[in-house]
Amino acid sequence: MxxxxxxxxxxxxxxxxxxxxxxxxxxxxxxxxxxxxxxxxxxxxxxxxxxxxxxxxxxxxxxxxxxxxxxxxxxxxxxxxxxxxxLTMDREIADQALGKIEAEVGEVFAAVNQDGIDGLMLIEPGYEMPHPTLPAVGVGSRAALWCEPINKVLMRHPTLTDDELATAARAAADGLVTVTMAGPGTVELQPLGVxxxxxxxxxxxxxxxxxxxxxxxxxxxxxxxxxxxxxxxxxxxxxxxxxxxxxxxxxxxxxxxxxxxxxxxxxx
Structure with missing residues (x-):
């Protein structure tokens, strides 16, 4: 056997x-x-x-x-x-978390992945795709990121390293979201505990x-x-x-x- x-x-x-x-x-x-x-x-x-x-x-x-x-x-x-x-992310909490992070580190540029098999990736002005071959749709304002259910937020900072941004984001948004560093130029916010x-x-x-x-x-x-x-x-x-x-x-x-x-x- x-x-x-x-x-x-x-x-x-x-x-x-x-x-x-x-x-x-x-x-x-x-x-x-x-x-x-x-x-x-x-x-x-x-x-x-x-x-x-x-x-x-x-x-x-x-x-x-x-x-x-x-x-x-x-x-x-x-x-x-x-x-x-x-699992979807509460969009009000996501927006609140971004605000708390920006209060600590200054302006960040954000994107979201929409929920579902055919969900889009939306990027606000100033956000640069770390993986340029992946499809994304530009929107005119941050408010437009929240138009449909999402599963996560991606963010970039103009001067901080990924490690620095992730560390600052964890401290600023503690108890609101899960913060991960997933790759070069890829610091993300997910639902808390996910x-x-x-x-x-x-x-x-x-x-x-x-x-x-x-x-x-x-x-x-x-x-x-x-x-x-x-x-x-x-x-x-x-x-x-x-x-x-x-x-x-x-x-x-x-x-x-x-x-x-x-x-x-x-x-x-």
Whole structure:
């Protein structure tokens, strides 16, 4: 009788982790995930991107499982092209949080991801897209950001670093929202208590898989909660120091197939 896999669930971030430059997944990574699946493990994508910004990638990957999106606010069934669950952010609280942050650090430029499978990304004047290939719609004022339900707010500051902005935002908006730093130029506000681990825990429970049977891969501070939740956390060589500090293991970079290297050893 074949022995069960060391880990039943493989949870991977996308940007800076599974994805290489140009939003591609290497042949080696695809093969390693297929090898793990053949051994009985399941793969789940856990990304800060909302569903509308990740659907095309999942189609290209022929990915048909659950995906945790929007920093944990959304659980999406790629095979059925349907939302399993989705949490929205109170827009009055979001606006209040931005005001408190600006009272401390000066003007910030904001964007929002709208709720739903086809939700838009709206950007106010002055906001520069950190990932320029993703679609966005410009609006004339901040008030226009709140026209439809949203799942998160993104913000940028003209002079502060991402770490400085995230630290200041956590202090200013404490008790109102969850603040995460998800990548270069990407400091975000989510509903209070919502993060990647809450979405991953929900998805894993629906699959009947426990935290200790889960291995996670990531590269940014927004992956810290799921590293704390899972049985094993693997940081990429290109990861932020905050994530490396809580990782159980550090592998090679995303460009060097760091995810595949770990999976090949585990599921050989």
């Amino acid at each position: 074949a022995s069960p896999p060391v880990y039943s669930l493989i949870a991977t971030d996308l940007d800076g982790t599974l994805l290489r430059h140009g939003d591609t997944v290497s042949v080696r990574s695809r093969a390693a995930l297929a090898q793990a699946a053949a051994a009985g493990a399941q793969h789940i994508v856990v990304t800060g991107r909302p569903v509308p910004q990740v659907r095309h990638l999942l189609v290209e990957l022929d990915y048909r499982g659950l995906a945790v999106c929007g920093q944990g606010a959304q659980v999406y069934d790629a095979g059925a092209d349907a939302m399993v669950s989705s 993060h990647k681990a809450t979405g991953l825990a929900l998805a894993a429970a629906s699959l009947g898989i426990a935290a200790e049977a889960t291995i996670t891969f990531g590269d940014m501070p927004n992956d810290v909660p799921m590293f704390h939740w899972a049985g094993h956390g693997v940081a990429m060589a290109n990861a932020h120091d905050e994530l490396k500090a809580v990782a159980d293991q550090v592998t090679l970079s995303n460009e060097e197939d760091g995810v595949a290297i770990v999976l090949e050893e585990l599921f050989a």
